[in-house]
Amino acid sequence: MTKKADNDIIEVHDVTVTYNKKPVLWGIDLHLPKGALIGVIGPNGAGKSTLIKSIMGLVPLSSGAVKLFNQPLEKVRKKVSYVPQRESVDWDFPASALDVVLMGRFGKLGLFKRPRKADKEVAMNSLRKVGMEGFAHRQISQLSGGQQQRVFLARALAQEAELYFMDEPFAGVDAATEKAIIALLREMSDKGKTVVVVHHDLQTAQSYFDWVVLLNMRLIASGPIEETFKPELLQQTYGGKLTLLAEVGELLQKEEFPSREKDNE
Amino acid sequence: MNAFWIILTGSLVAVTCGLLGCYLILRKMAMVGDAISHAVLPGIVLAFLFTGSRDSVPMLIGAGAIGVFTTFLIEFFHRRGGLQTDASIGVTFTWLFALGIILISVFAGKVDLDQDCVLYGEIAYVPIDLWITKSGFIMGPQAVYILSLVFILVLSFILFGYKELYLTTFDPAFAAAIGISTSLWHYMLMGAVSLTTVASFESVGAILVVALLIANPATAYLLTENFKKMLSLSALLGVFTSILGYFLATLIDGSIAGAMSTVAGIFFLLAFLFSPKEGVIYKSFLKRSNIKLAKTQMVKNEK
Numbered sequence: 303m304t305k306k307a308d309n310d311i312i313e314v315h316d317v318t319v320t321y322n323k324k325p326v327l328w329g330i331d332l333h334l335p336k337g338a339l340i341g342v343i344g345p346n347g348a349g350k351s352t353l354i355k356s357i358m359g360l361v362p363l364s365s366g367a368v369k370l371f372n373q374p375l376e377k378v379r380k381k382v383s384y385v386p387q388r389e390s391v392d393w394d395f396p397a398s399a400l401d402v403v404l405m406g407r408f409g410k411l412g413l414f415k416r417p418r419k420a421d422k423e424v425a426m427n428s429l430r431k432v433g434m435e436g437f438a439h440r441q442i443s444q445l446s447g448g449q450q451q452r453v454f455l456a457r458a459l460a461q462e463a464e465l466y467f468m469d470e471p472f473a474g475v476d477a478a479t480e481k482a483i484i485a486l487l488r489e490m491s492d493k494g495k496t497v498v499v500v501h502h503d504l505q506t507a508q509s510y511f512d513w514v515v516l517l518n519m520r521l522i523a524s525g526p527i528e529e530t531f532k533p534e535l536l537q538q539t540y541g542g543k544l545t546l547l548a549e550v551g552e553l554l555q556k557e558e559f560p561s562r563e564k565d566n567e
Numbered sequence: 568m569n570a571f572w573i574i575l576t577g578s579l580v581a582v583t584c585g586l587l588g589c590y591l592i593l594r595k596m597a598m599v600g601d602a603i604s605h606a607v608l609p610g611i612v613l614a615f616l617f618t619g620s621r622d623s624v625p626m627l628i629g630a631g632a633i634g635v636f637t638t639f640l641i642e643f644f645h646r647r648g649g650l651q652t653d654a655s656i657g658v659t660f661t662w663l664f665a666l667g668i669i670l671i672s673v674f675a676g677k678v679d680l681d682q683d684c685v686l687y688g689e690i691a692y693v694p695i696d697l698w699i700t701k702s703g704f705i706m707g708p709q710a711v712y713i714l715s716l717v718f719i720l721v722l723s724f725i726l727f728g729y730k731e732l733y734l735t736t737f738d739p740a741f742a743a744a745i746g747i748s749t750s751l752w753h754y755m756l757m758g759a760v761s762l763t764t765v766a767s768f769e770s771v772g773a774i775l776v777v778a779l780l781i782a783n784p785a786t787a788y789l790l791t792e793n794f795k796k797m798l799s800l801s802a803l804l805g806v807f808t809s810i811l812g813y814f815l816a817t818l819i820d821g822s823i824a825g826a827m828s829t830v831a832g833i834f835f836l837l838a839f840l841f842s843p844k845e846g847v848i849y850k851s852f853l854k855r856s857n858i859k860l861a862k863t864q865m866v867k868n869e870k
Contacts, residue, residue: 359743379744379745382744386740390738392595392737398792402737405733405734405741414727414728417730
């Protein structure tokens with residue numbers, strides 16, 4: 303079931319991505335609406351991260367094309383923000399939280415130009431929005447997982463983009479931070495920004511997103527949550543993995559909260 | 568005067584290497600520096616053979632090109648062959664270095680270059696190799712001019728490309744997402760490392776240049792959490808390495824380059840033991856005082 307959005311801002315056309323000649327994504331066709339909070343959901347290895355990486359031009363496409371704002375990525379880069387997985391960087395890097403958030407301004411600055419006072423203000427404001435202004439000058443290795451994720455989020459905010467792609471922003475984050483982040487994302491989408499989030503927690507998905515992309519190498523479904531978050535579609539997404547299938551059924555019936563990494567704030 | 572020229576040459580090498588080394592260790596590419604310093608050998612020999620002179624400029628270009636080619640090969644074997652990075656480094660540079668050695672031995676008659684010099688360098692000869700203008704005016708050692716040029720190039724590369732180098736080092740995926748070409752900056756950095764290595768190899772040799780590329784930045788890394796401070800500290804350590812190394816060498820009447828690298832090693836050891844951030848001794852002291860504090864706290868609570 304794939305529903306075409308009327309006011310689409312992301313257009314993915316028949317995208318296939320292969321890694322070592324093995325397909326990771328197969329013939330993905332997507333139209334995603336402006337101003338929505340969109341969840342990309344699927345089991346491990348379903349190609350969720352690869353999907354947003356291919357939209358951001360970070361992995362080569364074997365076939366297909368992507369258009370954002372009805373244009374190729376190159377022309378609209380400044381309007382697009384990307385939040386990589388937290389584990390993708392070395393947090394022992396000699397940098398402060400503010401240093402990292404300032405990187406969000408680099409795209410607007412262009413070559414050779416240094417961040418000015420105005421950029422620092424934007425960065426500080428972004429830190430304030432995620433409740434991290436008190437940690438601006440803290441070295442990033444001294445931050446907890448949740449705080450590091452918030453720094454990444456602040457960097458994305460500092461980009462002042464229209465469209466946000468976030469790769470697992472809730473991985474290794476405590477429950478309080480997750481709530482704060484989702485509230486922020488909700489606020490952004492209320493202001494007309496489009497936010498695409500890779501997510502693998504089925505039980506929270508329903509309350510977080512208003513549009514869902516179900517993915518397992520192929521596109522299973524894409525549409526408003528009330529039309530896509532159905533047992534048969536979820537089973538199709540998680541199908542083949544029997545234990546998971548049982549879990550999905552269980553989850554749909556009762557609410558159950560998994561243990562999370564403790565925050566050492 | 569000789570002491571001055573030697574220390575100046577040593578400082579130029581150590582500072583330039585130290586600045587680039589900061590990027591290498593943060594990119595987890597320390598051993599790429601090692602690889603480049605060895606792999607440039609065939610480039611140097613080929614440049615000799617083609618130009619028939621020990622003129623530095625073609626040498627720099629030839630070896631610099633081979634250096635970048637080395638990093639390209641490393642990436643290629645890693646990406647395409649699915650080989651681990653360290654294995655890929657090991658295969659690439661030993662092979663190129665071997666090629667260089669064969670070239671030297673085959674063209675031994677034509678090439679005024681011996682393995683010892685390539686491996687260990689001889690900074691003590693720097694003041695002898697003077698740049699004398701046509702009118703007979705002595706401008707000072709050639710090496711100083713070449714190293715100064717390389718130093719200025721590297722410094723302006725880092726100053727102008729600071730933000731791009733910083734970002735591509737910390738978070739390449741994000742850099743690519745905002746349209747900064749990570750491979751362009753990667754190869755420019757590798758080009759700078761090759762250039763520096765080649766320019767330095769005459770003075771300190773292919774092996775010890777690695778010490779200057781890695782040891783001082785590693786020391787600086789232990790001492791600070793701020794990248795700008797890490798760069799300047801690494802440069803400063805480079806100057807001290809050169810000065811103290813020279814005096815150590817005169818004291819023991821030994822190899823200057825060897826003494827310089829030894830000093831760099833001692834700096835690292837000191838930082839490792841006493842650094843306020845990562846120092847082993849400081850950490851154990853902190854742990855002990857924390858335990859003591861916790862114990863007194865517990866005693867208090869019991870009361």
